[in-house]
Amino acid sequence: MNLIEQIKADLIGADARSIIQYIDEKYADKAVFSTSFGIEDQVLTHILAQEKSRTSIFTLDTGRLFPETYYVWNRTLDLYKLKIKAYYPATKAVEELLEQKGPSSFYNSVEDRKECCYIRKIEPLKRAIAGYQVWITGIRAEQSQNRDQMEFAEWDDVNQIIKIHPLYNWTLADVEKYLKDNFIPYNPLHDKGFISIGCQPCTRAVQEGEDFRAGRWWWEDKSKKECGLHVTHK
Numbered sequence: 001m002n003l004i005e006q007i008k009a010d011l012i013g014a015d016a017r018s019i020i021q022y023i024d025e026k027y028a029d030k031a032v033f034s035t036s037f038g039i040e041d042q043v044l045t046h047i048l049a050q051e052k053s054r055t056s057i058f059t060l061d062t063g064r065l066f067p068e069t070y071y072v073w074n075r076t077l078d079l080y081k082l083k084i085k086a087y088y089p090a091t092k093a094v095e096e097l098l099e100q101k102g103p104s105s106f107y108n109s110v111e112d113r114k115e116c117c118y119i120r121k122i123e124p125l126k127r128a129i130a131g132y133q134v135w136i137t138g139i140r141a142e143q144s145q146n147r148d149q150m151e152f153a154e155w156d157d158v159n160q161i162i163k164i165h166p167l168y169n170w171t172l173a174d175v176e177k178y179l180k181d182n183f184i185p186y187n188p189l190h191d192k193g194f195i196s197i198g199c200q201p202c203t204r205a206v207q208e209g210e211d212f213r214a215g216r217w218w219w220e221d222k223s224k225k226e227c228g229l230h231v232t233h234k
Helices: 003-010 016-030 039-050 067-080 091-101 110-129 172-181 188-192
Strands: 031-034 056-060 084-087 134-136 153-156 161-164
Touching: 003 153, 003 161, 016 031, 016 039, 016 134, 031 039, 031 110, 039 067, 039 172, 056 110, 067 084, 067 188, 084 110, 091 110
Parallel strands: 031 056, 031 134, 056 084, 134 161
Antiparallel strands: 153 161
């Protein structure tokens, strides 16, 4: 039995809190959690704080975030007193991109959008998870076509790290109820139809009946709506 299969076997039927406890016991300070301050990430931050977990926490500040995201970031720091390390894109890479293609090149093509995502998200992510063995995320299966093909524990071959998604089988209703029951701060944009929140120029509210990810890169074909953070195979 390989390592991933062992983790899945150990955690059969485990709830999110039990998964966090398991990670803390097995990996301690070799685990890292990425938060974008979305509702799923706020649930996990709450659990990590309650468990006094040794898991490190980081966020990617792309330089194009909503003001409301900074608002919930501040509220989270004030409430939980956790250290959340921020990673930023390399200044030179951003300067060169804007000089060559302007500030809105991501609207031009999928290739240009992915170039922007790489500079602002993927490269900083690689720095953020370097040296860790486990990467915890707030991914849920119902979030997109790509994500419902994942598993709650998997090997990320691209980044050479174990990925664990403690909320993988939660529904949106489960997340919203947990937030309400535990008085957890969340991004006010969620109350305005913004289900998945990323960079401000690339995110809009979702209309009734639309897919979860419809508000992200809405000008593109829906099958391409990933920035590359959660591509697990080369």
